[in-house]
Amino acid sequence: MKILVLGSGLLGVTLAYELGRRGHDVTVLDRQPGSGMETSYANGGQLSYSHAEPWANPSVLPKLPKWILDPDAPLVFRPRLDWPMIKWGLAFLRNCTDSRARTNCETMLRLGLYSKKQMARIREETGIEFDYSGKGILHIFSTQKDFDHAKRQIEFQATLGCEEKLLSKQEALALEPALSHTPRAIVGGIHSFLDESGDALMFCNALAKVATEKHNVKFRYGVFINRLRAEGNEIKAVFTDQGEITADAYVMALGSYSPLYLKSLHIRLPIYPMKGYSITLEANEYCPRVSLTDGTYKVVYSRLGNRLRVAGTAEFAGYSQKINDHRIAPIVRAAKELFPKANWNDEIKNWACLRPSTPDGPPIMGATPYQNLFLNTGHGTLGWTQAAGSATVVSDLIERKSPGIPLAGLTMERYA
Ligand SMILES: Cc1cc2nc3c(=O)[nH]c(=O)nc-3n(C[C@H](O)[C@H](O)[C@H](O)COP(=O)(O)OP(=O)(O)OC[C@H]3O[C@@H](n4cnc5c(N)ncnc54)[C@H](O)[C@@H]3O)c2cc1C
Incomplete structure (x- = not known):
């Protein structure tokens, strides 16, 4: 499947790696010149x-x-x-x-303990140092x-x-x-x-390198996303300062900026x-x-x-x-x-x-009213902690598989 991941912070990079290793054709877009340059840059490391x-x-x-x-x-x-x-x-x-x-x-403990397992797997698969x-x-x-x-x-x-x-x-x-x-x-x-504990920025860069070299994930830096275009219940394209980019599925991982780009699609997230x-x-x-x-x-x-x-x-x-x-x-x-x-x-x-x-604490992951738009955002104080588990859950949902943990309290449905 051709998948466009919007945002190359911890949540975007870890997801792109996971989707790439599952054999998808993944492209990541970010306005910065590299991965992890905004909130994932110098966090507490825990x-x-x-x-x-x-x-x-x-x-x-x-x-x-x-x-x-x-x-x-x-x-x-x-x-x-x-x-x-x-x-x-x-x-x-x-x-x-x-x-x-x-x-x-x-809810957060469920995702946290699952993330620990997934992080151990990623460390073993990649051998990256951070x-x-x-x-x-x-x-x-x-x-x-x-x-x-x-x-x-x-x-x-x-x-x-x-x-x-x-x-x-x-x-x-x-x-x-x-x-x-x-x-x-x-x-x-x-x-x-x-x-x-560990350095989130080193992790982002090392994992993006493995994703690129081993799984052919493409990272397009310096690309500013302007808006998403929808028709019916489907996203058709992302408009950027470098033209229109299309895919079969899209994932919103723009951190604090996610709600600003979802508003025009009538998706209101309390981030x-x-x-x-x-x-x-x-x-x-x-x-x-x-x-x-x-x-x-x-x-x-x-x-x-x-x-x-x-x-x-x-x-x-x-x-x-x-x-x-x-x-x-x-x-x-x-x-x-x-x-x-x-x-x-x-x-x-x-x-x-x-x-x-988010005001309640857990992030917002998974399905939206658009059948090919998924969320991986709103991780607040625990985005480094929850990145590996979130990547696995969201990848399963994109592949229409049932995720390894129950989704209660982790999707946008809780705000309906
Ligand atoms: C001081 C501090 C300490 C922290 N300590 C910890 C900790 O110890 N443990 C922990 O688990 N978590 C910690 N966190 C939280 C964690 O760092 C965040 O939850 C995590 O970095 C969020 O990642 P993200 O990928 O969602 O967002 P980001 O890393 O911000 O990624 C979003 C990406 O979207 C891109 N983007 C945004 N808008 C556009 C656009 N229009 N076009 C193109 N690209 C765009 C940005 O450039 C950015 O790279 C801390 C956070 C802070 C601020």
Whole structure:
């Protein structure tokens, strides 16, 4: 089948690889000069399959008023007259009930654990290198309240087949000795030992190379998509700045920009750009080797070879990708406090980009009202984690096969 994948981020590249290895004639379009140049460029690096608690959950509600007023808050929600943002915000609030948070958690865990298996397969098939680490993710907590909340969450996740280990402060420090230099209080930890980490950009480039060389996938960079043309219930072509391109099937993987191109087809998806930030520095012996999540400050750390990546913040600022120094500052402060002896005097690379976020948490995959248009978008904070599983599921759906996991909560039907 001739398939056009729109977007060459993590979701587009992984899907293109999967479709290519199944023997399809695949072309990927992207406006950038290479793969992974937007949101998949310098993310937190965590393959956090076990991290399935959605942002929308009851514990967030009492924190919201403080976050709205606090410029250093991990979630910055500035109310303004932006109708898609207001609608997204109201849907987010509706998902902050206990029962919805549990359902959304189950959905994300189902996709996460499936992704772990598919990622292992892709690594074995391709042998690609991307500063992979299989040491798990260590979550640390500075307040008993945050720790107790996380303990309840792992008890719930254990009932869904996700095992994690509760650690005392001493055990957490033994797992990651670089934490022993911090003045910060650490009340305990959780080791999500199923989890992994790695460099998403290296993965995108290495996988695109294998897809091209082994499976004849064509990557067309520097192509700007203007719109999709439909007739009846079928997509007929994609209009780009380089002319019209046609295929038998089309997949929407334009990240945060997906809803803008679906609107003219009367498909309305509640995906809103949630801006995040990261810093990258050369690592020294005082930097962590295990990927970490600071559960109190909501900042993540990944050791990527000889670099340390630190990422965090969720800011609602429309489609601006501009780096706001005020938002980088709390990440640097939290990281300096946790690892005071890291290379803070050397160059630090700052980065910001837009997570394509749904208000409930899970991504949006699969069928649309158009028989040859499929979705692989809306992966929000977990697009690196869920890329391999999503690629397998969407490929199965394009081939009209039943996917390896139930689709409940993962398709656009849930918003009908
Ligand atoms: C600070 C930060 C930290 C994160 N940390 C993690 C983490 O630790 N673990 C994790 O699992 N996830 C993490 N994420 C989320 C993850 O990076 C995203 O979910 C993922 O990158 C989304 O991939 P995508 O392919 O959907 O979008 P993108 O990577 O943005 O790809 C979309 C592509 O579409 C192209 N495009 C858009 N419009 C057009 C057009 N008109 N014409 C042509 N091309 C177009 C863009 O150029 C882009 O390449 C993080 C995100 C951020 C911002």
